[in-house]
Amino acid sequence: MRRLFPVTDQTAEPSAGPTAGPAAVPSAERSVLVDREWSLDELADAYAYPRVGEEAIRGGAADPHAPGPAAEPGRPRVWLRANMVSSLDGAAQHDGRSQPISSAADMRIFGALRGLADVIVVGAETVRQEGYRPARAREAFAERRAAAGQTPAPAIAVVSASLDLDFSLPLFTEPKTPTLVLTGAAAPRDRLRAARDAGVEAVIAGDGPGIDPARAVAALAERGLVRLLTEGGPRLLGQFIAAGALDELCLTVSPMLTAGDAQRIAGGPSPTAPERFALASVLEEAGFLFTRYRRI
Numbered sequence: 690m691r692r693l694f695p696v697t698d699q700t701a702e703p704s705a706g707p708t709a710g711p712a713a714v715p716s717a718e719r720s721v722l723v724d725r726e727w728s729l730d731e732l733a734d735a736y737a738y739p740r741v742g743e744e745a746i747r748g749g750a751a752d753p754h755a756p757g758p759a760a761e762p763g764r765p766r767v768w769l770r771a772n773m774v775s776s777l778d779g780a781a782q783h784d785g786r787s788q789p790i791s792s793a794a795d796m797r798i799f800g801a802l803r804g805l806a807d808v809i810v811v812g813a814e815t816v817r818q819e820g821y822r823p824a825r826a827r828e829a830f831a832e833r834r835a836a837a838g839q840t841p842a843p844a845i846a847v848v849s850a851s852l853d854l855d856f857s858l859p860l861f862t863e864p865k866t867p868t869l870v871l872t873g874a875a876a877p878r879d880r881l882r883a884a885r886d887a888g889v890e891a892v893i894a895g896d897g898p899g900i901d902p903a904r905a906v907a908a909l910a911e912r913g914l915v916r917l918l919t920e921g922g923p924r925l926l927g928q929f930i931a932a933g934a935l936d937e938l939c940l941t942v943s944p945m946l947t948a949g950d951a952q953r954i955a956g957g958p959s960p961t962a963p964e965r966f967a968l969a970s971v972l973e974e975a976g977f978l979f980t981r982y983r984r985i
């Protein structure tokens with residue numbers, strides 16, 4: 690893996706290994722230009738969340754981006770990042786799963802992003818189709834997470850209106866950090882009872898059967914979960930985009946063409962106008978581009 694952007698010195702491409710290249714290029718910069726496997730620590734540094742204003746969140750305002758009483762000027766109170774993979778022709782899955790368009794390096798970044806998050810927010814269909822299990826507490830992130838006051842593993846928050854979920858699965862029975870479900874006030878009573886009987890906390894974040902995306906973000910923030918990572922799927926991500934709640938998109942562009950009728954990475958109703966994002970970084974390995982865009 691090597692970094693393509695930001696480019697520090699266009700003439701600095703080393704020609705033969707980590708010590709090659711113009712003497713003017715600092716060794717740390719040379720090392721990101723060389724094609725080699727990055728450690729999880731390097732990936733965690735590269736994808737660190739911005740400083741988020743946890744103190745302000747205790748105020749519990751409905752708009753998580755509104756400056757709270759203790760927030761530093763310009764410092765967000767919560768950060769919602771999405772991590773998605775797309776084929777060259779825009780498919781977000783093949784045969785109903787994202788794995789065929791992913792790669793080992795993509796999974797490594799996927800793991801690093803999980804290692805940095807307080808909570809992973811995911812749509813119920815992705816949980817059902819991809820057979821979600823609890824997130825792991827990985828040694829590589831232990832020190833970093835403890836220093837940030839995080840639990841050893843991120844929580845998973847499953848977004849569901851029907852609560853048609855198997856609460857006897859390890860995702861709900863064996864998590865390191867309790868799995869939550871995010872649902873609406875009109876969710877089926879019997880399914881709410883099934884969740885509670887299984888010891889799963891149901892967080893109400895909408896007045897109807899479903900959640901309101903901004904309210905779900907605020908509800909997580911009120912629990913101190915402020916470094917948010919959504920892994921989709923497309924129907925859920927589309928709602929975060931339409932609500933203007935997405936701060937960052939980590940998009941893997943997979944060097945594959947799939948044709949067919951797969952979903953794009955985001956679907957559903959559009960926002961009134963397209964939202965503009967700025968390129969923050971691009972890594973590359975074996976033709977896969979690991980891009981990171983932030984909302985302007």
Ligand SMILES: NC(=O)c1ccc[n+]([C@@H]2O[C@H](COP(=O)([O-])OP(=O)(O)OC[C@H]3O[C@@H](n4cnc5c(N)ncnc54)[C@H](OP(=O)(O)O)[C@@H]3O)[C@@H](O)[C@H]2O)c1
Nearest residue numbers: 773774785812813814815850851899900921922923924925
């Ligand atoms: N390329 C990628 O990076 C990527 C990432 C993730 C997933 N995928 C693929 O995407 C597919 C699944 O994605 P999807 O878009 O169909 O589904 P999804 O977004 O994962 O889940 C949709 C489900 O989430 C719940 N939901 C969504 N919005 C809600 C709201 N406002 N309130 C309450 N619940 C809500 C509903 O669950 P209930 O039905 O339980 O009510 C809905 O059926 C799979 O094929 C998966 O492999 C690809």
